[in-house]
Structures are given as structure tokens and as C-alpha cells.
Amino acid sequence: MDSYGGQGRMAAYLRDHHDKVVGRWAELVAAGVRSRISSDEVRHELEDFYALLLRVMAQEDEHAMGELRAALDELSRSRARNGFTPRETALGVFSVKEAVYELVADAVELAPEYLTFAQMIDDLGLRTIETYSAAREQIIADQSVAMLELSTPVVRLWEGVIAVPLVGTLDSARTQLVMEKLLEALVSTGAEQAVLDITGVPTVDTEVAQHLLKTVNAARLLGAHCTISGIRPQVAQTIVALGIEFGDIATKATLADALALALRNAGLKVVPA
């Protein structure tokens, strides 16, 4: 239900007993969050919601419901970020029913309006749970990105030679990050040789190969020459069986071989001391 009309008399009643209801509501909410939020802060938050609720109930303007929902969404997201449980968050909304009931319990003529009011509050309470879940999912997604960042180091093997050891699956999100870090490292070190080590990549199928090719192409646009190292025997067989062509990109079994090649390309030679 989008509009909860017919609460005019309750709205007036609640306006008259503003302090008493908000005070009781604040009490119930504070008890629920077990003093992780000060009662002053709770009271402050609830004052705003109360005002919005009254506007909706009195049907004063058509924006009131939209504003109330937006304010609740913001509160849910904040609760999610600060580690409150979904129950604590939703109870913050549901508990207003108790506060209001205590006030209108004896006014039998308000019963139909109270029902509408309760339905509206239930709807809003459920909404906070949905918003809360969405916010938690976003936090998890952000943490995955952070983990991804940590697992993509770029190391300097030698003057002008950098390496990116890839560990784990190489999906498109990972590839984006690898490309960004590799290119930034090329700019900051001025390296002209890069080695992509895939020893830690469990499977190399056509998709992974495409990601590797994209990375090599991007590095080339910055004037760097790439070698792919860490081709294991099973991987080599899979690549051939799938018909994947690496073209003129040099591939080596080990990082050591790739380093030797990179040094040769850079015009350097390792000689006994």
C-alpha cells in the first residue's frame, strides 16, 4: 500500500501527546540497542521520524512518505555499517506501535485508525530489513575488492623489469585490477619489461587466456614487452587442446627463465663474478 490515509484523528492525538509518545518510543529503542547509542541521540533521531510520521498520517503533502522512506533507508544503512543486527534495526521502527498503543488503548473510536497505523509501521519496519540486507551485501562486496587489492602485488625483479605473480582465478574483475596495477607500476618505474607469472593460476581456459592477452596488449600500449611465465605441463596441454594462440607473446615455464629472457631483451647479461 502506498498511501496510508485515514489516520487524521490519530495524527492529531499523537501531535498533542508528542513528548509522551516520543519519550516512550525512545525508551523502548534505547533498551533494544543496549546503550550502544546514547538516549539523547536516540531521542534526537526519533524526533525527526516522528515529525515525518505525523505529516504522512495527516496527509499534509505528497512528499512526506517519500521523505520518510528515504530517512529510514539512510538509518538502516547506517545501522548495517555500524554492526547492529537486523532485528535491532527493525525493532527501532516496530516499537513505536507499543508506544502509541499505550497512549490510545482506551480510545476505542481510534481502533480502525490504529489498524491502518500498525499496517503502515509494519511495512516500514520490513523495509528497513530489506535496506539493511542490501547494505550488508555492499559491505561484503567492498571487502572482496579490498582483498583483491592485497593479493595483487607488483614486484621489481631488476632495473627495468617488473613482475606480477598471479595467484588464484583470473576473472574479469581481477584482470581489471592487474592491468591497473601493472600499468601504474610501468609508469612509476619506467620499466620496459614485464613478467606475468601464472604459476598460481589453477586453470587456463579460453577466457583466462583472453584476460592475459588483454593485459599484455595494455602493457604494450605503454611501450612494455611482456613475458608470461609459470606455464605448467597440464596447462600447456590444455592451451593447445583448446586451440588458444598466444601469438608472438613469449611464454616460459619458470619465472627464472622469464627473467633471463627479460634481461636479454633489455640488453643485459649475467656473468660470473
Place this chain on the structure above:
Amino acid sequence: MDRVPIVKIGRTLFVSIQIDLEDESVVRLQEDLADELAATGATGVIIDITAVEIVDSFIGRMLTMIGSISRLFDAETVIVGMRPAVAITLTELGLSLHGVRTALNAEKGLALLNGTD
């Protein structure tokens, strides 16, 4: 329409693209470079795109064409200073800029040109 200046140093033509060029200017650059190559007999072209934030398929095509035109005049073209974000975007677009060489900056670009004879 903005005209991109072409500077000749030794046997190399230097072009530095500083602003967001609209299509007409890009085409004009190609024409001007062809004229300069013919007139000076330069053997190298360095196009500095350090300040360029967007390279779409039109500009990419122009860069490749400049490479081909240069080759007809027996000159080599090096694109230098491509920004990482631009390189990633071009790769996603599927443009590899075959036919032009690339380097991190003008100094390396020059070393590349002088290293090949």
C-alpha cells in the same frame, strides 16, 4: 579548429597533443604531418599523448593511419605517454594500434627511433 604544432628536432618530428581535439583537428594533424614528412625527409615521428584523456576509435584509427602514412615516407612513428586509463580502455575496445610503436615517454621514444636503423 585547433592546429597542433609540429616541431622538427634533428630528423624527428615532435607532436604534442595538449587539448581535447575535435575530429576536424585530428584530420588536419594527419594532413600536416604528411606535408612535413614530405618536405623535411624526417625519419621519425613522436606523438606525445601524455595530456590526452580520451582516445576513442576515431582517434585510434587516425593514429594508426599516421603510422601507415609515415611508413610510406620511410619514417617510423612512436606514440608516447599513453595514460594507463586510456590504455585499458583501448584494450577493452579491441584497438591494438598495430603499425605504431609505443613508449612510456618522449625520451624513450627517441631512444627507440635511434636504436633502429
Place this chain on the structure above:
Amino acid sequence: MDELPIQSGDDVVRVRHQARVAAAGCGLSLVDQTKLVTAASELARNTLVHGGGGTARIEVVRSGNGRSGVKIGFADNGPGIGDTELALTDGWSTGNGLGLGLSGARRLVDEFELSSEPGAGTTVVVVKWSR
């Protein structure tokens, strides 16, 4: 929301600039900004060259879970595209281009919608979300 005319090369530059401003304002990463603006450049040029001119609408949008993004719509009253499926395949081209315009632009954005009828113009709407 900005509505910009696309009738000249300078207009294409203006669309790029506005797209950049909107993308930066939404908190898109530098790479994502570049991708969006590049896609906008491709599509604006298409509108000008193949569509005989048209308009671009740039607006900031919000997703269900609070992320913000940039939505750009291109519209023209040009000849339209007969086979939209074909147009979205790599390598397809009408003019002397590389045929990378539409399919390339699609790879750069998160959402891509193309609608076109021969003789009834073309609209393309793209969205790029912040992460």
C-alpha cells in the same frame, strides 16, 4: 539532467566534457570515468555521422542499493539500423570505419540498450555505475 545538441564536432567535445563532469561527480574511478567518456564519444560521433545529428541526455542515477551512476541517452532521427543484432557484432560497419563503434562502446559500460528502426531513427542508452 543535461540535454545537449549534437550537430557538430564541437558538440561531440562538449558531450565528452559533460560526461566527464557527471562521472567524476558520481565518484567513478578514473578508469571507469575514461571508459564512460570514451563510450560517450563513440556514440555521440555515431549520432552525428550516421544519424545526421541528434541529442544527448546526461543524468545522474541511483540504484536500489544506494550506488550512484551516470546514464546517457543518445537519440537521432536518422536512417536507423535495420539489423541491430548485426550492428552489435564486432567488425560490422556501414561507413569506412572499423565497425567498432557500437560493440566497443557496449563493452565499456555496465548497461547498454539499443533501439532502432529503419527510417525511424536510433536511440542508445548507456549506464555506468560506481563501485
